[in-house]
Amino acid sequence: MSLNLETRDFFLLPLVSSILLTIVYFLFNEIARYTARVKGLKGPRGLPVVGNLHQATAEQHRLWAKEYGPVFQIQLGNVPVVVVNSAAAAKNLFLTQTSALNSRPVFHVFHKIVSKNVLSIGTSPWDDSCKRRRKAAATALNRSKTESYLPILNLEVTEWIRDLYEEGNGGALAFDPTDLTHRLSLNLSLTLNYGFRAESTKDFQNSPLLQEVVHIETEIGKLRSTGSNYSNYIPALRILDRIKEILHISPGPAYGRDIGKRRLAYIAFLATSKQRISKGTDNACIQGGVLKDPEASNLTEEELISISFSMMAGAETTTPTIGWGILFLAHHPDIQAQAYNTIVSGINPSNPLAPGSPQVDYLMAFTKEIMRYYTPLRLALPKATSGPAIWDGTTIPANTMVFLNSWSCNRDPIPFPNPDVFKPERWMKKEGGQRESLSHYTFGYGGRMCVASHVANQGLYMAFLNLVARFELSPGDGVEDINEGCIDPMKGIQDVRATRAGPKGVKVRFVPREGRKNIEK
Numbered sequence: 001m002s003l004n005l006e007t008r009d010f011f012l013l014p015l016v017s018s019i020l021l022t023i024v025y026f027l028f029n030e031i032a033r034y035t036a037r038v039k040g041l042k043g044p045r046g047l048p049v050v051g052n053l054h055q056a057t058a059e060q061h062r063l064w065a066k067e068y069g070p071v072f073q074i075q076l077g078n079v080p081v082v083v084v085n086s087a088a089a090a091k092n093l094f095l096t097q098t099s100a101l102n103s104r105p106v107f108h109v110f111h112k113i114v115s116k117n118v119l120s121i122g123t124s125p126w127d128d129s130c131k132r133r134r135k136a137a138a139t140a141l142n143r144s145k146t147e148s149y150l151p152i153l154n155l156e157v158t159e160w161i162r163d164l165y166e167e168g169n170g171g172a173l174a175f176d177p178t179d180l181t182h183r184l185s186l187n188l189s190l191t192l193n194y195g196f197r198a199e200s201t202k203d204f205q206n207s208p209l210l211q212e213v214v215h216i217e218t219e220i221g222k223l224r225s226t227g228s229n230y231s232n233y234i235p236a237l238r239i240l241d242r243i244k245e246i247l248h249i250s251p252g253p254a255y256g257r258d259i260g261k262r263r264l265a266y267i268a269f270l271a272t273s274k275q276r277i278s279k280g281t282d283n284a285c286i287q288g289g290v291l292k293d294p295e296a297s298n299l300t301e302e303e304l305i306s307i308s309f310s311m312m313a314g315a316e317t318t319t320p321t322i323g324w325g326i327l328f329l330a331h332h333p334d335i336q337a338q339a340y341n342t343i344v345s346g347i348n349p350s351n352p353l354a355p356g357s358p359q360v361d362y363l364m365a366f367t368k369e370i371m372r373y374y375t376p377l378r379l380a381l382p383k384a385t386s387g388p389a390i391w392d393g394t395t396i397p398a399n400t401m402v403f404l405n406s407w408s409c410n411r412d413p414i415p416f417p418n419p420d421v422f423k424p425e426r427w428m429k430k431e432g433g434q435r436e437s438l439s440h441y442t443f444g445y446g447g448r449m450c451v452a453s454h455v456a457n458q459g460l461y462m463a464f465l466n467l468v469a470r471f472e473l474s475p476g477d478g479v480e481d482i483n484e485g486c487i488d489p490m491k492g493i494q495d496v497r498a499t500r501a502g503p504k505g506v507k508v509r510f511v512p513r514e515g516r517k518n519i520e521k
């Protein structure tokens with residue numbers, strides 16, 4: 001009998017102590033979570049331990065703004081996050097108080113495991129080095145430099161059009177264009193950044209380095225994601241991850257470390273750029289611009305690599321934006337016809353990119369409206385306060401994480417009346433030209449806004465312009481292809497928790513307007 005009791009105690013004691021320890025941990029953790037909140041700012045509290053982690057989507061934040069006001073706080077595990085949801089609030093915080101809201105948060109997974117040594121600009125907290133890197137990249141990508149990149153954009157878009165023609169067998173077959181669009185985006189990033197590209201689809205598929213870049217960028221996107229990677233917000237999960245790694249149950253942090261190391265292979269691109277510049281055989285490109293800029297001569301090797309990382313990350317956002325645009329056009333023959341008619345009436349439709357061709361206002365307005373309506377980066381990139389900021393009398397302390405809900409700002413009825421209606425005309429002046437005073441929030445806002453907005457905007461415009469001028473688009477024949485839900489910015493989204501809001505891959509038919517001749521021009 002006594003032996004039995006001892007045996008039971010042997011098993012009971014550790015069990016009871018671990019249950020007690022867990023309870024104590026949860027109690028202390030809940031106190032920590034409670035005290036971490038921004039004092040005086042309303043917001044949903046969510047569940048114990050996870051807070052609002054399971055609800056953290058841009059659309060949910062937009063709905064909460066109706067209840068808690070345009071600026072409120074959520075809690076991701078232990079971390080309070082201030083969410084900014086209206087155009088006026090964004091102006092008040094990110095523009096009027098820029099210096100307090102210029103930083104980026106430090107995440108456990110990305111900053112301490114994946115990218116310990118070199119950070120891209122978009123993930124760097126604000127300091128002198130970040131300032132230098134951002135200035136160098138912004139100079140190489142400003143409005144006037146964008147002009148020198150037009151031939152690159154033209155070449156890539158023309159190749160993409162040819163690919164769409166070939167893949168669809170001249171309009172006979174419907175197909176999902178995501179892969180081809182991804183290649184366009186990646187080639188754009190490579191050429192813009194380093195001045196060289198994959199010459200053909202074959203080159204692209206056969207190059208282990210390019211295939212590696214595609215894989216690494218996709219994985220980096222996941223490891224950077226603010227909506228997943230729960231160990232960023234729940235410290236206990238970090239211990240569990242480590243245990244799983246030691247017991248070989250899952251790769252755990254080792255996977256992130258490996259991806260981070262493999263990303264450093266992009267140094268090979270940088271070395272090629274440098275060689276070409278020293279031989280005088282370089283083409284206009286961002287790295288060339290940075291390397292030749294006397295003001296950027298003090299950049300260290302790590303800072304140059306950081307700029308490379310930042311440029312490659314941009315490719316990931318171009319693909320979903322073009323993806324939505326293609327689907328929208330395929331399902332809206334009316335808008336397609338209007339866009340085509342404005343091209344025909346304005347410039348030669350078979351060569352809309354001829355040098356000197358005037359900008360087609362309706363197509364530029366269409367480009368902006370696609371960006372507003374779908375908002376591919378719905379929570380922009382996470383920001384952090386570098387000093388105290390004030391909202392409506394409440395102090396948001398330094399080192400608080402802040403989300404700009406671009407999706408919600410783009411649905412703000414004050415700058416955008418009837419925000420749920422797709423209306424390119426909202427961007428155009430009655431007397432012609434664009435309404436320069438109006439801007440969407442898709443490139444972010446304030447001191448850390450996208451440095452490549454001019455180039456990205458021009459690239460998207462050229463893609464849509466060529467698409468409409470060359471093809472008549474229509475949905476494929478499958479049930480999913482014709483379902484109108486696929487162009488709904490909420491129902492049609494591939495993964496609502498992903499950082500980038502891309503469409504589900506559905507099929508589209510690209511029928512050439514004037515047959516092969518038009519494509520070859």
Ligand code: HEM
Pocket residue numbers: 121122123134137189192310311312313314315317318321376377380381382383404442443444445446447448449450451452453456
């Ligand atoms: C459709 C295309 C693109 C969209 C929608 C987009 C959007 C954004 C957004 C929302 C941010 C964060 C802004 C903020 O925090 O306020 C950002 C930052 C950034 N983007 Fe883009 N981007 C695009 C293309 C690109 C491209 C092609 C490049 C590079 C060539 C690029 C380079 C950057 C960099 C370096 C930053 C970090 C800026 C900083 O932290 O100071 N982006 N972008």
